[in-house]
Amino acid sequence: MIDVVLPCLDEAEALPWVLQRMPAGYRPIVVDNGSTDGSDRVAAEHGALVVREPLRGFGAACHAGLLAASAEIVCFMDADASLDPRQLPLVTGPVAAGTSDLVLGRRVAEAGAWPAHARLGNAVLARGLRRRAGVPVHDLGPMRACRRTALLDLELADRRFGYPLEMVLRAAAAGWRVGEVAVRYLPRAGRSKVTGTVRGTLRAVADMRAVMAAHAHGQRTTIPA
Structure with a gap:
């Protein structure tokens, strides 16, 4: 069995498609991060293990x-139907084979899936990873x-x-073999809360820049209250 963590905030519209396409042997764990649209109920109805994380934040949901x-x-x-669960074996294969950590x-984005x-x-963050940490990812x-x-x-x-970003930085610092494989990226279901808006993207980039700066100075990221 392989566990699949799906951070979730108001993704009731997308969850049925995502969960119905989960490959055999992959157990979905939907982490509800304060949804108000019944995402937790939809996830449970489609066979997912539902975890509720009251601390709002993408990292909080992932860690839970x-x-x-x-x-x-x-x-x-992501739980927004922008990624096809049927492609999960592409990323788990090298880990299971012991060739990547x-x-x-x-x-590989379809039209309209990834705003400029x-x-x-x-791209800017990935370039920083390659230059500062020597991680060969794009x-x-x-x-x-x-x-x-x-x-x-x-x-x-x-x-x-x-x-x-912290996951990749700390993995590289620990000597992990980090790799990447191509996966399809689809137009998400419903309204985007992060990358679909300039404000959301700037907020995500700011958080990641803070992690990058802390790592460069040998510091641990401070968990926000």
């Missing part, structure tokens, strides 16, 4: 799902896989949008 997971290999992916899905401002922000892909116990040992501290 990690703590709830029990499988040796754990995945993370952390695999990120490098997004979000794509640019992601996308801070939201679909990713690694071994659960090893990830817990990294003691990630960020609880906002810096969590995915």
Whole structure:
């Protein structure tokens, strides 16, 4: 079994498609982060393990799902139908085979799936990763896989949008083999709360820049109250 952590905030519209396409042997863990649209009920009706995380923040939801997971290999992916769960074996395969320790899905976007401002922000952060940390990635892909116990040992501290970047930085510092594979990126279902808006993208980039700066100075990210 492989556990799949799905951070969720008001994704009732997208969840049925996502959960119905979960591959055999992959257990979805939907972490409800304060939804008001019945996302938790929809997730439960479609067979997901539902975890409720009252502390708002993308990293808080991801970490709650990690703590709830029990499988040796754990995945993370968005719950908004922008990523196809049927492509999860692409990111878990190298981890299961022992050829990579952390695999990120490098997004190949369909028309309208990835706004220009979000794509640019992601490219800048990825370039910073390559230059400062020597990590050979081109996308801070939201679909990713690694071994659960090893990830817990990294003691990630960020609880906002810096969590995915901190994961890669700390993994690289610990000597992990980090790789990426191409995955399809689809127009999301419903209204975007982050990358679909300039404000949301700027907020995510700011969180990630703070993580990058803290890492450069040998500091741990401070968990916001």
